[in-house]
Amino acid sequence: MSESLLPKRFLFRFSVPCRYRQPIWTAKGPGLDESYRLANLAELEDTARLIDFRMAWSETGLAFRAHVIGKSQPPWCRTNRPEDSDGMQIWIDTRDVHNVHRAGRFCHRFLFMPVGGGSRLDHAVAQWLPINRAKEHPRAIVQGQIRVRSERLADGYALEAFLAAEALTGFDPQEHPRLGFTYAVIDRELGEVTFSAESPMPYQEDPSLWATLELAAE
Secondary structure (H helix, E strand, O other), X not given: OOHHHOOHHHHOXXXXXXXXXXXXXXXXXXXOOHHHEOOOHXXXXXXXXXXXXXXXXXXXXXXXXXXXXXXXXXXXXXXXXXXXXXXXXXXXXXXXXXXXXXOOOXXXXXXXXXXXXXXXXXXXXXXXXXXXXXXXXXXXXXXXXXXXXXEEEOOEEEEEEEEEHHHOOOOOOOOOOEXXXXXXEEEOOOEEEEOOOOXXXXXXXXXXXXXXXXXXXX
8 A cells, every 4th residue: 555545644643632620521511611621633634624622630530512613504313313313422432552453441432422312303412333343341320420412503513522520441540551542523514523643544353553642730
């Protein structure tokens, strides 16, 4: 395969800081200002800026805010068809292992949709999804360990979510302050926008293709 066919982000291993915040989640969400924004690595492929992604950590878990930009159509989301729905997926490896190509029990995959839940399909949705070819899955998620809220905006939507430490097998910021991490916005209108390596690389199931989040000290 020639270099021109490889996504540019495949050629590098990225490590980015994730700032500490406490309290990390309130009744109004995480309240993440611009200082919590992660770099948009998709710009290395000259991709238009289609997402503003902000993230924080504390001993109690992880929180993020994602503003998906550039939409003119409403998102299409169904809880019974999560793989076909518009939304964002996040992958987290609480051990940040980059020398294996199959997910283990410390690897997680979560789906967040701005709508699709409730009787009128207008509630935000969050759920755990299995990782293809995983050797082992993390412990099961219980109710209350994931929180999500959404807001429809003129140019797209915003998602805010909290992942409790209990929802992340192996989450231990003191002993393991580096996380494997990537995200993907998958949208019928916008296509696919990822944080680290993109398709055709199999980032959906290969932790070695994920970037590193450094949980920066307070």
